Amino acid sequence: MKILQIKPTSYAQTIITKRFKANTSSNKDVMVINSMLNPKTTYPQDIVNKIHSLDQDLIIVSFFISQVKKRNTLDWYSINEHGNKKIFLIVGDCATCTYKASQDIFELNERGLDAHLVTFSEMENLIIPKLRENFKNRILFMDDLMFNDNLFKQLSN
């Protein structure tokens, strides 16, 4: 079991899982970040389950980052610890959180990292334009009919 230290953040929930499946499609670990405001949200766990249904060989690390308490873009991120992970940041029940999270995802992609914003289509306007323009495929809408396909496509890359 691998424990990651992310700072500064509050650990609302930490899920570390490892399962195995013959059909491995990716050699990267996956980081699922929960930035939803609602503490009872099930969306991050749903994403974890979906990822597992594709590839049980992945090590998935899940934790909470408060976009409200965050002071600067990516102040929670350390490239030394997380550089080789696919990132899926789940957000969407708070407009400001979505806006700030989209800044994080843009910065991560600018650094050449494999980071995705997972939100709802009604939040599209809150996503910073340069993320929409330069990294469109790194935005996944949970209410999109093609969401599962898009998620699996991003995992397989």
Add this chain to the structure above:
Amino acid sequence: MSSKFLFFDKTPCEWSEGLPTVSPTYRRVKKILGEDWVKRKHTYGHIKSMDIKFTYYQLASNAVLAGCTSESWSVIKKCIDILLDPKFNLETVITTIHSQSPLILISGEIVNDLDIDGGRGSIGPGSKKSIVIGRAIYLFIRNILNGTPQGIDAATQGHLGKITFCFAENKNLSPWKEYHLRKGYKKTDSTVTIFSSQSPHEVIDLGEKDVKTLLDGLVHTLLNPWTYNSFYNQDVWIIMSPEHAKRIHESGMTLDDLEEYLFNNSVFDKVDLEKRGLYGFIGQVEANTTKLFESKDNINIVVSGGYPGGYSMICFGSGVSVTKKVFQ
């Protein structure tokens, strides 16, 4: 992204909230800029996190659109300086689902120059000058920062103060020092203060003999657990009517006493906070009682409006108030 794209790619009817605008012609923009005309192509502000840069010319164009004239230019610039100050937390104010907007208080000598009296209808529609200054700030947010419901302004309902919320104190009828003097500025100074405010909530108390009912009314209204203030414990504004201020003053209470009273008596029981809809979203409550305010500095009281009138306004919101001196 340059804000040029956000502003000049829009058609004139998209430049406003629907109210008529004044065309930002070359001549009008030149006039409002005054001595700043030489800097018209210079960058006035760069909001790095939003990837937005804007020039003096673009800012002045929005002031013209709103109906401002050159006397207001120094105040408008100062308002923008406050919005760009990291303490104001601009991105959150614009993008949040919470319906809030800049509450702008103009204080000091410039109030006379602009002919804003802070009297009857002070926060709307009493003074044309303050209305258009507030609107200039809104049009800046709308046109340069893309702060529209179709853009990045996600406010659930919004409120009318989003379009303009700018006023002054009623200096003549206030028993207390002007706001900027209380903040350490000089009598001859002028200042602008901005707070991110919800729509105002009126507190009605028409009693005359006993100030206690008025104090109870203020405390009772402040102790609304269904606000962000109840968890974040930050600023609240009380726009007090001259009549209410007079009653408090004549009871023997000073402004300092009033702030002390509100600070000490605005206390939630744990159960009040546990019942609220935001409980658990933002944090937990451990103590049996929680003060609404972290300190007396979170209580901002100004006297504004006409006389008579046993009506004051309480403005909840988020964050802290930022004051800056206006250089004319």
